[in-house]
Amino acid sequence: MSPSESSSPQPDPTAVPPADGDAATPAALTARAPHVPAERLVAEMVPPPRFQGARFDTYIPDAKQPSQAEAVQVLSDFADSIEGGRAPEKRRWFARKPAAPKGPRGVYLDGGYGVGKTHLLASLWHSTPAPAERKAFGTFVELTNLVGALGFQQTVRTLGEHRLLCIDEFELDDPGDTVLVSTLLGKLVDAGVALAATSNTLPGKLGEGRFAAADFLREIQGLSAQFRPLRIDGEDYRHRGLPDAPAPYDDETVTRTAYRTPGASLDDFPSLLEHLSTVHPSRYGAMCDGIEAVCLTDVQAVPDQSTALRLVVLADRLYDREVPVLTSGKAFDELFSEEMLRGGYRKKYFRAISRLTALARDAGALVADGSR
CATH class of the missing domain: 3.40.50.300 (P-loop containing nucleotide triphosphate hydrolases)
Structure with a gap:
């Protein structure tokens, strides 16, 4: 399903030259506002790609x-x-229940x-x-x-x-x-x-x-x-025995990696947050169709609760699809204010931080591949 174009800002292909002459201009999530028919919503009610292989015997109890x-x-x-x-x-009229x-x-x-x-x-x-x-x-x-x-x-x-x-x-x-x-x-x-x-x-x-x-x-x-x-009971397996999430990268590293990675998207974070307000959250999954990596520059603390809740939904859809997230700017544990983390939606914010941290760790391999 091809996403429709929007007037949101696009990545500037001249901002940082591609690492090689064959690199393609990355996609932009801010250019996507897909229509999702109801039939697709029903058909997609299956475990997400991350859990397609989940079975009881692959669960490792602590x-x-x-x-x-x-x-x-x-x-x-x-x-x-x-x-x-x-x-x-359906039962017949006189059949026993x-x-x-x-x-x-x-x-x-x-x-x-x-x-x-x-x-x-x-x-x-x-x-x-x-x-x-x-x-x-x-x-x-x-x-x-x-x-x-x-x-x-x-x-x-x-x-x-x-x-x-x-x-x-x-x-x-x-x-x-x-x-x-x-x-x-x-x-x-x-x-x-x-x-x-x-x-x-x-x-x-x-x-x-x-x-x-x-x-x-x-x-x-x-x-x-x-x-x-x-x-x-138990501790968060996403961080069990693993190092802390990598620190955000600089804008140039994020941009170069986006150009070098097939299927990557590249957006500046404030523009993406603004775009999310124009797309119904039920369409965030479709917005990520075909995206293999999300690259974001200028990550900042989210400005308000409505924006934060939309970002939580996007984080869930990216996590379901195992899409690594590479960023510059603030770390993910700085996305939400102390007031938000103490409020009624705090469970969602902590879940988003946990999942985005896991995706940021996955994104480190994209940078490492480019440095070889």
């Missing part, structure tokens, strides 16, 4: 955290309990950042004995976007034909969306759909038990009995 190995076993059993094949046919399945119809993975919740959720999706078209996997934001695109009743009809719905990063900070999704999940449970969800314990509440689980079960109201909370 030996110091027994809850991780326990989670693998519980989820594996849950996958085996889900009916495969087609959704049940089928017996409700025994036990909870959902699991909720409760834990902090980087303990492997998304890996486990994707493993559940892959291990459930149903064809791909009968399973759905998406973030909370992607699910609300789907309702916006299809309408509530059509979303119920579409997802009601599934055997499993996995929701990553369930968000508890928007009461309206939470009620919407809670109502949707109630309809899907009635249709026999099994559910699984994750969200993050708030940073300030780590070590205080099941804070996130308690919030989740309260917010989904009448559905709480359908979910079994599953605590997963």
Whole structure:
């Protein structure tokens, strides 16, 4: 799908000459404002590329955290309990109502950042004995976007034909969306759909038990009995035993690397933030189609909460697609103000910092390749 052009500033190809005569001018995310049809939103509700190979036997539990190995076993059993094949046919008028399945119809993975919740959720999706078209996997934001695109009743009809719905990063900070999704999940449970969800314990509440689980079960109201909370303890694997993220590079290094790297994009950070305000977050994934590396100059602290939340969504889409991010300017741990990191959206900001840091580490290889 070809992105439409916008009037946002483009990279200046004369700012830094390419490293060699064959280097192509990099793409610009600020030139992309794709249209995404609703059918694509449904078709793309599968584990993202980063987790296409995720399986229970590729999850490496931390030996110091027994809850991780326990989670693998519980989820594996849950996958085996889900009916495969087609959704049940509609009952005839006088047919006896089928017996409700025994036990909870959902699991909720409760834990902090980087303990492997998304890996486990994707493993559940892959291990459930149903064809791909009968399973759905998406973030909370992607699910609300789907309702916006299809309408509530059509979303119920579409997802009601599934055997499993996995929701990553369930968000508890928007009461309206939470009620919407809670109502949707109630309809899907009635249709026999099994559910699984994750969200993050708030940073300030780590070590205080099941804070996130308690919030989740309260917010989904009448559905709480359908979910079994599953605590997963541990430290962020993205930083476990690894060196700190590399410091930002200078503008010239970032620009030269963008010209030298096939499929790279090159944008200045303030212009990209401005452009994100003109593109619906449901289209950020499509905006990254074909991009192999994101190069950003002049990274600065984000100016306000709305901008910060849009950047979080972009960070998630880049992380899902394993797109390295090379930057100049401020480090990623300086993106969000102290006030933001103490506020109600702080779990999103900490997740974005964690994921962008991992992508920045991946981007170091692009610079190293060019220095040989």
